[in-house]
Amino acid sequence: xxxxxxxxxxxxxxxxxxxxxxxxxxxxxxxxxxxxxxxxxxxxxxxxxxxxxxxxxxxxxxxxxxxxxxxxxxxxxxxxxxxxxxxxxxxxxxxxxxxxxxxxxxxxxxxxxxxxxxxxxxxxxxxxxxxxxxxxxxxxxxxxxxxxxxxxxxxxxxxxxxxxxxxxxxxxxxxxxxxxxxxxxxxxxxxxxxxxxxxxxxxxxxxxxxxxxxxxxxxxxxxxxxxxxxxxxxxxxxxxxxxxxxxxxxxxxxxxxxxxxxxxxxxxxxxxxxxxxxxxxxxxxxxxxxxxxxxxxxxxxxxxxxxxxxxxxxxxxxxxxxxxxxxxxxxxxxxxxxxxxxxxxxxxxxxxxxxxxxxxxxxxxxxxxxxxxxxxxxxxxxxxx
Amino acid sequence: xxxxxxxxxxxxxxxxxxxxxxxxxxxxxxxxxxxxxxxxxxxxxxxxxxxxxxxxxxxxxxxxxxxxxxxxxxxxxxxxxxxxxxxxxxxxxxxxxxxxxxxxxxxxxxxxxxxxxxxxxxxxxxxxxxxxxxxxxxxxxxxxxxxxxxxxxxxxxxxxxxxxxxxxxxxxxxxxxxxxxxxxxxxxxxxxxxxxxxxxxxxxxxxxxxxxxxxxxxxxxxxxxxxxxxxxxxxxxxxxxxxxxxxxxxxxxxxxxxxxxxxxxxxxxxxxxxxxxxxxxxxxxxxxxxxxxxxxxxxxxxxxxxxxxxxxxxxxxxxxxxxxxxxxxxxxxxxxxxxxxxxxxxxxxxxxxxxxxxxxxxxxxxxxxxxxxxxxxxxxxxxxxxxxxxxxxxxxxxxxxxxxxxxxxxxxxxxxxxxxxxxxxxxxxxxxxxxxxxxxxxxxxxxxxxxxxxxxxxx
Numbered sequence: 001x002x003x004x005x006x007x008x009x010x011x012x013x014x015x016x017x018x019x020x021x022x023x024x025x026x027x028x029x030x031x032x033x034x035x036x037x038x039x040x041x042x043x044x045x046x047x048x049x050x051x052x053x054x055x056x057x058x059x060x061x062x063x064x065x066x067x068x069x070x071x072x073x074x075x076x077x078x079x080x081x082x083x084x085x086x087x088x089x090x091x092x093x094x095x096x097x098x099x100x101x102x103x104x105x106x107x108x109x110x111x112x113x114x115x116x117x118x119x120x121x122x123x124x125x126x127x128x129x130x131x132x133x134x135x136x137x138x139x140x141x142x143x144x145x146x147x148x149x150x151x152x153x154x155x156x157x158x159x160x161x162x163x164x165x166x167x168x169x170x171x172x173x174x175x176x177x178x179x180x181x182x183x184x185x186x187x188x189x190x191x192x193x194x195x196x197x198x199x200x201x202x203x204x205x206x207x208x209x210x211x212x213x214x215x216x217x218x219x220x221x222x223x224x225x226x227x228x229x230x231x232x233x234x235x236x237x238x239x240x241x242x243x244x245x246x247x248x249x250x251x252x253x254x255x256x257x258x259x260x261x262x263x264x265x266x267x268x269x270x271x272x273x274x275x276x277x278x279x280x281x282x283x284x285x286x287x288x289x290x291x292x293x294x295x296x297x298x299x300x301x302x303x304x305x306x307x308x309x310x311x312x313x314x315x316x317x318x319x320x321x322x323x324x325x326x327x328x329x330x331x332x333x334x335x336x337x338x339x340x341x342x343x344x345x346x347x348x349x350x351x352x353x354x355x356x357x358x359x360x361x362x363x364x365x366x367x368x369x370x371x372x373x374x375x376x377x378x379x380x381x382x383x384x385x
Numbered sequence: 386x387x388x389x390x391x392x393x394x395x396x397x398x399x400x401x402x403x404x405x406x407x408x409x410x411x412x413x414x415x416x417x418x419x420x421x422x423x424x425x426x427x428x429x430x431x432x433x434x435x436x437x438x439x440x441x442x443x444x445x446x447x448x449x450x451x452x453x454x455x456x457x458x459x460x461x462x463x464x465x466x467x468x469x470x471x472x473x474x475x476x477x478x479x480x481x482x483x484x485x486x487x488x489x490x491x492x493x494x495x496x497x498x499x500x501x502x503x504x505x506x507x508x509x510x511x512x513x514x515x516x517x518x519x520x521x522x523x524x525x526x527x528x529x530x531x532x533x534x535x536x537x538x539x540x541x542x543x544x545x546x547x548x549x550x551x552x553x554x555x556x557x558x559x560x561x562x563x564x565x566x567x568x569x570x571x572x573x574x575x576x577x578x579x580x581x582x583x584x585x586x587x588x589x590x591x592x593x594x595x596x597x598x599x600x601x602x603x604x605x606x607x608x609x610x611x612x613x614x615x616x617x618x619x620x621x622x623x624x625x626x627x628x629x630x631x632x633x634x635x636x637x638x639x640x641x642x643x644x645x646x647x648x649x650x651x652x653x654x655x656x657x658x659x660x661x662x663x664x665x666x667x668x669x670x671x672x673x674x675x676x677x678x679x680x681x682x683x684x685x686x687x688x689x690x691x692x693x694x695x696x697x698x699x700x701x702x703x704x705x706x707x708x709x710x711x712x713x714x715x716x717x718x719x720x721x722x723x724x725x726x727x728x729x730x731x732x733x734x735x736x737x738x739x740x741x742x743x744x745x746x747x748x749x750x751x752x753x754x755x756x757x758x759x760x761x762x763x764x765x766x767x768x769x770x771x772x773x774x775x776x777x778x779x780x781x782x783x784x785x786x787x788x789x790x791x792x793x794x795x796x797x798x799x800x801x802x803x804x805x806x807x808x809x810x811x812x813x814x815x816x817x818x819x820x821x822x823x824x825x826x827x828x829x830x831x832x833x834x835x836x837x838x839x840x841x842x843x844x
Binding site: 035036037038039043084153154155156159160162163166172174175232234235236273275278290291292293296297300301303304310311312313314315316317318320 | 396486487488489494503677773786787788789790791793794797798800803804805807827828829832833834835836838839
């Protein structure tokens with residue numbers, strides 16, 4: 001192909017969403033991944049499209065925009081691509097429960113604040129919760145139903161976005177490692193890969209947990225670190241064993257925490273294949289992916305506390321991955337003031353699937369000079385902490 | 386679901402007509418004891434593991450021998466349910482025990498008790514020296530109808546016949562490649578099946594060439610030839626089962642003559658009425674634990690040096706996981722591993738047996754390869770992944786439409802290999818069909834219940 005306008009580094013959900021939004025606006029892109037497309041952090045997540053776990057603030061605004069964007073985007077892609085755009089989209093709703101009286105009031109306060117920010121957060125009784133989730137523990141001190149929460153299958157979603165990118169004449173290439181940027185007059189002139197140099201006017205850093213490393217190689221460092229997570233997968237269970245995304249109210253605290261030590265919180269949901277996914281753990285251990293049974297054990301204990309019926313469920317596999325963690329818990333979306341032509345779209349931590357649709361749209365709007373649909377200021381590279 | 390490994394690898398072996406699991410062995414009421422620490426831990430009590438345990442004990446080491454079966458012998462020596470238990474003096478034998486996870490530092494997490502039992506006992510053992518002898522299981526090749534009840538792996542049929550005296554059918558055809566098909570025929574005859582034939586997909590000339598390197602020296606082969614003759618069981622070469630038919634279960638199969646690449650020779654198809662089929666196309670090494678322990682795998686097998694040391698300090702490997710070579714080679718490697726792990730000096734005799742065994746294994750592999758033509762037997766709707774019912778067409782779509790280029794994205798776009806067996810049954814076939822290398826990384830080495838995880842006490 002002729003030289004692309006933009007090289008997107010990283011073919012996970014964020015890179016794919018950026019590439020989709022750019023190509024939809026007529027920008028030609030080349031999407032590179034050092035491994036296989038959609039095989040890194042994207043392939044390690046549960047596919048959360050959540051508003052329930054976000055406190056009022058810029059990330060919630062982005063999450064709300066993305067929650068609106070996903071179904072529209074998928075409908076557009078179905079129109080354009082046909083059945084390949086089937087991504088197991090499921091607006092199943094979320095259920096957050098407090099299992100102790102101590103956790104009840106903070107959950108109620110949190111939900112009230114979210115309602116003030118436009119989130120559909122419905123405080124429900126324990127019997128309502130039991131109606132929504134018949135197998136849920138009876139030990140419910142408080143529960144909030146979030147009808148807006150949704151789920152999709154992240155690898156299907158990403159490969160769909162990339163299929164659209166290809167269909168529009170742009171290219172996606174795996175097994176190409178980006179190692180730096182060449183400058184001309186202080187701006188991006190080309191992307192250097194391990195084996196070649198690709199002339200381009202802009203590079204998008206969508207390397208997820210590895211975007212800190214790439215930003216340093218590019219000469220414009222950003223602070224993104226890996227935060228490990230593990231998910232347990234059960235053998236297929238009877239339909240409707242778990243109907244919503246159900247999690248313990250302490251999840252919000254674990255997400256918001258910056259601790260390096262292990263944080264776990266029960267997050268339980270089923271998939272269309274009948275398996276139940278059990279998360280979530282957060283641990284800053286670099287890129288160490290070794291087996292840690294204590295992590296699995298904590299996840300199991302908390303999941304069984306939420307759903308006692310799961311005690312008999314067999315775990316078939318576990319998978320782990322690394323979230324791109326930003327110390328202030330906000331994604332970085334936009335051009336780097338230090339190196340014009342270098343853009344970042346990273347730092348979404350565990351919310352990248354959900355935030356991808358709006359992130360791609362916002363980046364493409366900024367890139368093409370359109371009016372941004374959400375305020376980009378809080379996501380700037382040079383924001384003040 | 387019908388097709389299963391028969392030896393506890395695929396976790397999908399409920400057999401409605403038989404109401405038993407070939408891999409579950411017998412319920413064992415003996416309460417599992419919490420193991421005490423030993424110098425050496427051996428995982429797998431087949432020929433390799435037993436030889437390793439014996440050698441290590443003979444060199445003065447304290448040894449733990451872990452196996453998922455209640456009795457020693459592994460699949461090779463699969464003992465009948467009423468055989469007397471024979472232990473190895475001085476060795477702590479943990480029967481009915483699976484290693485479901487291994488953490489850095491060879492920390493093994495065990496569950497003891499029958500796989501289906503609700504009250505398995507959890508324990509942890511730190512293995513300063515670990516000998517992996519986890520063996521192999523039947524290699525399956527998908528073909529139209531292979532997922533019908535009544536189609537079995539040769540290993541499962543063998544396990545049911547030898548372990549439980551159960552016949553998989555009355556009119557049975559055996560197909561595949563390799564000498565292992567012969568003892569399966571014998572086992573089936575012994576439990577009253579009428580074996581309609583043994584179909585060897587490779588050619589007798591390859592056998593003959595192999596004979597020069599020692600294949601003819603297997604005394605067992607002469608014995609099996611006599612069994613075939615006595616029971617008038619035809620032995621056909623260059624022919625195999627290319628499709629199974631039936632509504633509820635298999636009622637007939639199509640066999641066909643194959644060319645040198647295993648493509649069907651047109652016009653050679655024959656329909657044969659059967660009520661069961663056994664297929665075996667060689668073996669797949671059971672690498673999960675070795676990979677989870679961090680051992681380097683090269684060309685599909687655990688890489689070992691002349692002392693059976695793997696790439697991980699303190700971890701040894703012996704038997705089929707280092708190369709498919711049969712019981713004699715496995716036992717020889719086990720002896721070397723056990724001796725070296727215990728700090729002893731390996732005898733020249735043992736090394737010579739390993740060398741000879743490897744020559745034999747090479748000849749065996751050359752004589753009984755799986756040829757690429759099997760892929761032409763498939764139709765678009767042939768099931769490839771038995772657990773998730775992913776067909777050939779869906780696999781192609783994942784590659785062609787979704788651009789899957791590695792095993793993780795292939796799985797997550799097609800669901801291939803994501804079911805109960807985690808790709809252990811279909812992994813090889815999928816890799817050959819797509820050209821995408823198989824991933825054998827499975828940190829959860831055997832299924833574990835959430836309740837068991839909750840209760841487990843990390844010592």
